[in-house]
Amino acid sequence: METTEFEPKIVAFLCNWCTYTGADLAGTSRIQYPPNVRIIRLMCSGSVDPTYVLKALLDGADGVLIGGCHPGDCHYQSGNYKARRRIIALKEILKQAGMEEDRVWLRWISASEGQRFADTVRKMTEFLKEKGPNPMKREWAV
Amino acid sequence: MASRPRIGVYICHCGTNIAATVDVEAVTEFAKNLPGVVIARHYTYMCSEPGQALIKEDARKLGLNRVVVASCSPRMHEPTFRAASQEGGVNPYQFEMANIREQCSWVHHDRDEATAKAKALVVAAVAKAARLEPLEDREVGVTPGAVVIGGGVAGMVAALDVAEAGFPAYIVEKSDHLGGHVADLNRTFPDLEPVAEWLPGLIERVQSHPNITVFLNAQVARVEGYVGNFEVTVSGSKVSGSGLGEPGTHSLQVGAIIVATGYKVFDPHRKPEFGYGLYPQVITTLEMERRLAEGDLAVDGKEPEHVVFIKCVGSRDKQLGNPYCSRVCCMISAKQAQLVRQALPDTRVTVFYIDVRTFGKRGEEFYDEARRSGVRYRRGNVSEIYRRGDRVVVRVEDTFLRRTLEVEADLVVLAVGMEARQDTDEIATLLKLPRSADGFFLEAHPKLRPVDTAMDGVFLAGCCQGPKDIPDTIAQARAAAASALIPLLRGTVPVISETAVVDPELCAGCGMCVEVCPFGAPALDPLWGVSRVNAVLCKGCGACAVTCPSKAIQVRHFRPDQILAQVDVLVE
Amino acid sequence: MQARIPVEGGDVVAALRGFLRDLLEKEVVEAVVVPMVTPSGAVTPALVADPALLDAADPLTPVMGLNAARVVGPVTIREPRGKIAAVLRPCEYRALIELVKLQQASLDDLVTVVVDCPGTYTVPDYETMRANGGVDREALLAGARTGEVAPQEGYAFRDACQMCERPHAEGGDVQVWLFGADLSAGIPVSLPDDLAEQLGFSPAEADGRRAEVVEKVVSARTQVRDERFAEIRQRLEEEGIEGVFAACIRCHNCMTNCPICYCKTCLFKSPIFEHEPIQYMNWARRKGAFRLPADTTLFHLTRLNHMVLSCIGCGVCTDACPADLPVGRVFRAVGQEVQAVFDYVPGRDVEEPLPLVTFKEDEWTEVGEEE
Ligand SMILES: Cc1cc2nc3c(=O)[nH]c(=O)nc-3n(C[C@H](O)[C@H](O)[C@H](O)COP(=O)(O)OP(=O)(O)OC[C@H]3O[C@@H](n4cnc5c(N)ncnc54)[C@H](O)[C@@H]3O)c2cc1C
Ligand code: SF4
């Protein structure tokens, strides 16, 4: 049965300066994590447009991870503070609209936190396996 | 607009770093069938000379207009492959990387899974590459010269270095004289050299330097522009050969700005339990400097029998919101205590401390000298000072012996710490400089970029960045001058090409992009009511684009259609 | 100052016209935006400069096709222009405040006259009423006086009005108080002292019952609102937003009419959402079938994301929907929760910044850490 186990697909939007670099560090440190994550590099968490997240979910992504610098560390001063509000609003909208907001994770992961990045991907993969596939994967009428 | 894509895809083995885990041949075959792909190859080391040559030759022979390399992190070799693409006649910005090493082969060991993921990353890179538009490298010219805000030792030294390198330097000093706090000092640690022996000479060099212009009673009223080209409006009086001019407004065009606004000493009124301002016997180290200079240590006309120093007043004090160490007070107390012992050998001198932190070159020796000169150091927290007759009583919790003691003194000197000036805010707002939790200006990186700021072309010198003694102040001032000289000497500054652009047809002029941009790059055009981006100020962070609902503003290379195309193929 | 606009012969509308005429004749303003009855009898907002034409003004017509904030925007947004007054319903005033924040309208040299609103009908209903003997305004005003506001027999108020919990004038320069008012004694107004002086008003007590009546109307409508919210939330929960909008034909009427959707060209009409034909094929293959036009649910979710914090609940989106979808209910129900997260009340205060363009460093500090 193991071969047919559901493998969630996670789309990750990572800020160039912290989380993307943290993911690189996980690589250079050879920290293993599940291959379920697909990374899109953006310059800052503050440039993650909710429309991207919505599109990923409606397309059928099982999870969306948004990674940025820790508060106070944004390369552009305040991108992550704005991202925080925006993602909070988005998640509330998803919740109210009857969508599963817990498929969207926002995490602060610095350039030195390769381990934290790997752990986050692992936890998210496990969480999504538990939760099951995004129903949008099958729904054509969206 | 974007040309019809002709994409070359190159999969790197990275020796075995990638090839051992990812089936590079399978990925290559897969890539060949992707839309827009004209050729796909794999090679042992793409970053090697022959690897790069593959790109160049294909690009020329096959007329490629996009290049995708699947290898290591773009943070590693993006510049290498951009250059190779450019040599092959492909615009270097129509290049995209798929990170199949750091984010794939190095973190997964199942070959099938890693290969599948590598394929996905390549599709996404191809999808994005197909939508990339050509961009140009950009540089802007630099206006020679620097404005130095603050005319303390930091500002003067920085201005001298800029001037010596042959560029105009403008010192804007708020008070009516140069020298800052040092002008009020007597002798300086660790050599006890009288300030009068070196400061006037420094001031004279500044004032007579042909490249330096000094403004006194002056303030910066406005700052516009960006690295390489600032326009600084100063209101104040220009100093010239004939003395101080009439107050007026001066507009200065410069390429860099050095902030050297110094500090203020802690106001001990904020610790009312010490009775400062109430008892004439309680003074600050700054006031003590004056007294030592004038040789007047008498209280009520009498020579003091016992002088007490209290350290860390207003520093390392969480309740006051100053958790940091002011770094100089230990040395100042040691200095002044010694000088009292020298001037009045019969006077007892006691220093109450929490710790003694006389680090730095000759610091520890200096502290030893103070003790050898007969200064008594006692550990203890002073809780209160009150009057008894014409003396004061210092109440101390002796943290060693765990008991409270009371000491009578004729003169109590509070070693007041350094704080950010109240007007730091004004400069912070004018220059858009962030401040750290302690209120001082924030450097760009605590280790790697100690004199840079978040604003390109603006540098920090001296105590405006945090407490320092004079040697550290001068070292930092010279570092700031050297950093400011880089753009001035180069004559141009590079600016990123991936900047925001506004489509004026779409822009509704809501001003939200203006509001969210941390760098003041977009502004509403007063005539047309639409936003326009000053590309030199833009750092490409994308905050504006997210905020704009209709995407009238977008960041080149990170346009929504480009990102959405990646999203779409990655979910596939 | 509180004052009263004198009413003669029980003609409240004439009294209000007189008030507006005064604004023009005493040169307080140079023109007034007010609902006007066209020669053919329909009602539309107009910018009236000639006091003589105010005979056709009908500030109390209970019909709302568009949210007037939309039309006040273009006439106020740029200098030069003269000073203007605008007669607005509470939901229109709130929309205007949001548009000012979005720099699509300006309050400079604008006198806002906000009128208590007992409720309005849709344009089709209103037209039917007109064809069948007209609107009973007396009954409406009487209802506003007692708080027992009821629609005309055989008709219903617009969906948004039935659940409007802010039908009373709040904010604005001039407030016209109909709730709890004995109009035979004059129409109670609240207005700035200098304006009152210019118009020659002397202070007059308002009716003490306003608060009580407002409370009564609001609580009845809040009850309706809560029932409908519960209903729509249940549907969203069960069918998902894609289910609720399943019949949507993507005509964009909801967006076009929404006063808050201020874009020159909506994102969803831009080339970003024009896909390559092959792309549609890919999608169809992926899920087996693909709904057309594409991105319908994405449109509604993104629109929520763009403006739900500013949704002031006027419901003109619902009225504009040819598929009769509960757009306004969805936006209001979602908006209620999202606005609460930011403690934001759209339309309350121009100084209150839009939640997504500001931030505080020390808020939601737990977000982004482990869950
Ligand atoms: C009591 C005392 C004794 C000390 N003794 C010693 C010692 O013995 N040895 C030693 O190494 N260090 C000593 N120090 C430390 C020394 O004072 C500092 O290291 C030094 O002053 C730092 O120089 P600065 O130029 O950074 O700042 P400052 O000396 O504060 O100079 C800043 C200048 O900027 C000007 N300015 C401020 N804001 C503006 C503005 N907005 N626009 C224009 N101009 C502005 C100010 O007027 C001032 O002239 C002592 C400090 C104190 C308090
Ligand atoms: S956010 Fe968009 S619409 Fe608003 S001013 Fe900026 S570019 Fe124009």
Ligand code: SF4
């Ligand atoms: S991309 Fe960032 S820096 Fe550039 S204009 Fe937009 S918000 Fe400002």
Ligand code: SF4
């Ligand atoms: S929503 Fe409220 S204010 Fe707007 S028209 Fe209806 S009742 Fe009046």
Ligand code: SF4
């Ligand atoms: S979404 Fe509907 S109810 Fe909300 S402001 Fe827009 S038109 Fe009015």
Ligand code: SF4
């Ligand atoms: S849905 Fe969004 S993009 Fe479209 S008009 Fe409304 S705010 Fe603008």
Ligand code: SF4
């Ligand atoms: S008005 Fe109705 S049918 Fe038209 S786009 Fe909006 S919800 Fe869909």
Ligand code: FES
């Ligand atoms: S740069 Fe990392 S969050 Fe802004």
